[in-house]
Amino acid sequence: MRCVLIASTAAELLFYWADAAFLRRLRPPAATAAQDPALEDSLNTLFAPLIISCTALLEKLSDTYTCFRAEHGQHLHVLHMFGDCLYIAVNGDGTENEDDLRRTLFVLRRLVEAHCGLVMLDAHLIRKELRPADSERRERTWSLLRGLLETYIRLREEDQSFAVEAVERLTHPQLCEQCIEFLERQVVQHINSSPERGGDEVGHAFLLVHTKLLAFYSSRNASSIRPADLLTLILLVQDLYPSQSADEELSPQPVAEKVLPHGPKRSESIPMSSSSSHGATEKESDDQDTDDQSVPEVYYTPEPSPGRQSTGSESWSESLELVGDGDADAADVQMAEDLLQTLGPLLPEASNPRRIFLEASLRDGSCLLLPHTMHCLALWPGIFLVLLTKGPTSHVAITLHQLLDGFLVLEKKLEEGQEVGAPRAHPFLAELRQRMDKFVKKLSGQDVQLQNAWVEFKNKIFSRSEAGSNLELLQVLGTVKRQLCSVYRQLFLTPTSHSLSQGLRDRAQKLMREKLLDWRDFLLVKSRRNITMVSYLSMWPG
Known part of the structure; x- marks a missing residue:
């Protein structure tokens, strides 16, 4: 209870x-919701x-x-x-x-x-x-x-990650590296350079398999994401798309088996070096733990589906149709296309996008709440692509946060009974006054209540003739804070049209599905049972 x-x-x-x-x-018990x-x-x-x-x-x-x-x-x-x-x-x-x-x-x-x-x-x-x-x-x-x-x-x-409050990663060095590179080149860079983004800019993109993190990419000018905020985002994703049973997630398996007409083959091991890795793969392989020190852990790549190569090098403008490679006939290609259509509408569209406020660290060391828009794109049941975007007014949120921080410091000093009227004794007052005057001027009279409250506060604290007591200053300061929060609420909590276009989201979702199609079943099993796929891979490849 x-x-x-x-x-x-x-x-x-x-x-x-x-x-x-x-x-x-x-x-x-007979009571109703009414x-x-x-x-x-x-x-x-x-x-x-x-x-x-x-x-x-x-x-x-x-x-x-x-x-x-x-x-x-x-x-x-x-x-x-x-x-x-x-x-x-x-x-x-x-x-x-x-x-x-x-x-x-x-x-x-x-x-x-x-x-x-x-x-x-x-x-x-x-x-x-x-x-x-x-x-x-x-x-x-x-x-x-x-x-x-x-x-x-x-x-x-x-779930273990929420029991201990820590982000759990799904470790596969080569796949993680490929996904990060794909997120950077084929998702983030293309969306940010597209005129359809509506003023939004993708700062972070990551892949989740249930509650486990597969790959995470942040653009250069994006702020860092704390593990606590990442857990919050995972919680939001799980609330939008609750995890299903393993049998339901792997339900299209009979159709998928028809795509491989020549029977299963043993997959080749992935080479642990790549020209595009810039040394990242080598570093990850050195840090990789193994379950058995006597037997080195070897990762395998499943055979690509007939009719295409899963290189992840497709661009937005290139066609995504499957092209036969000579080994598969037209019927096999049609089966693969039918598979993609079958896997497409597995999940209903949830309440996307969603405004979310995450803590961000600036270069000066300050930490503040920045508004983001979360786009959760369900690739399959249990596998998700999440995009975090910042709108064109994000800099206003930084200014409001800094102003409110200054007023909170001033409020604390007033509550302690300190005299704050002398700018020389408290240098931050001059900076706070300059920032607030600049912010009110930029509003150009759009918020008259904030302007009036700020004028009254300045007359009380800076004027020698009308200097008010600490109690009066606290009351006027509370009015200024409320008006700043009201501006914040109008800008970031009201419904907004700023969002990535449906076309951009659909393209990102489709390309990511193409990239992970051969890995889908492996990732779902790996997330449920954290085991090393070495002993029985020859019997059940892929």
Whole structure:
């Protein structure tokens, strides 16, 4: 029996998730989904005393309880304050301890941050995002977070990478090198040079086999992706396309066998050097671990499907039709084309693309949340190509983040009672003022509320005649922060038309399928059973 919820300091319910056992305790079994308002009232009644007492302790003592067990020791409660929102997790069946519940709260907070960005800094705006006035939009928002939370709970129980919170790689040096080169030349470079990209630029592209990372490529001017953010992206992919059973993933196998009319052959081993590898393959092979030190690990390449060569050198403009190589007749080529058509519509189109906020490190060492657009292209069940793009207004997000950071530092000094009116005592004030004046000027009067709030703040803090107290400065500073977050929300959280065209996505998906067609079954088996394909390869090649 579990429940997770987010509440404001005013004891208003912003989000909740509960399993079936917990819901049965709150409402009779005959209750329907139409009685959700009554369910919210029950949750408010149940948790309001807890929320109010926690908030009162914070106001009076600047401290509060973070974990307690209810009477008779059946229900464990874990609380954590993130900004102005209180996160609460409850477990009543003993299946989770305090650390498990706290991890769930931190994951939920990261998911909210990934979808709301810097809006989390303002209590009023984050309330609008998590609990919109429109009931349909609220249900969509809550359904999204509930689905992600349920996916995380499932993966934490079933998947090793989420159990230990680490990215697991699918290691095959030669294939990884070929995929990285393919992503660079045939996907990222071609999309970024295409006029159909709509102002977006692909910064990162990677391949996933279930929850395991096969290949990852980042462009030169792209910021780095933290492992925690990569796990978040994997979680989003798994929520869009839940993993199927191994039998369902390999269902087209009877058709695939018809493509090889001459019977199976032993595949040749891959040479561990390449002219285009720039030494990367040699370095990877040196670091490669083996299960048995007495028998060196050898990787094999499956025979390419008849009628084409899987070199990965196709360009966007070249035809992708299969051409016979002399050994296969017209019927065999037709079988291969039928196979591609069969594998094409295996997965429905999920809710793509999706706006996501990821932490990025700049050259000066600062870390900030940058808006990205995630395009998840399902190649087959269990194998995905993910593209992360940045829009033409990404530089505005950097400016807003730097301004908000400056105001947070100033707010902390005011709360500590420091006098911040003298620019000489606090040099950062002059820089903050210069940046803010420049930003407001660039808006050219488009946001009058921000301009008015900034003028009022300058009069209070920089004017000798109208210098305000710290309490007045904190109030005006809070207004400036809210207006900056509002600009951020208008730019990056409202629906936007900036996205890669469907044609570019379809081409990338089709080329990647062509590249990995011969490796599909091997990758799916390798991701499920992490074994070295050496002992029985002669019996089951490919």
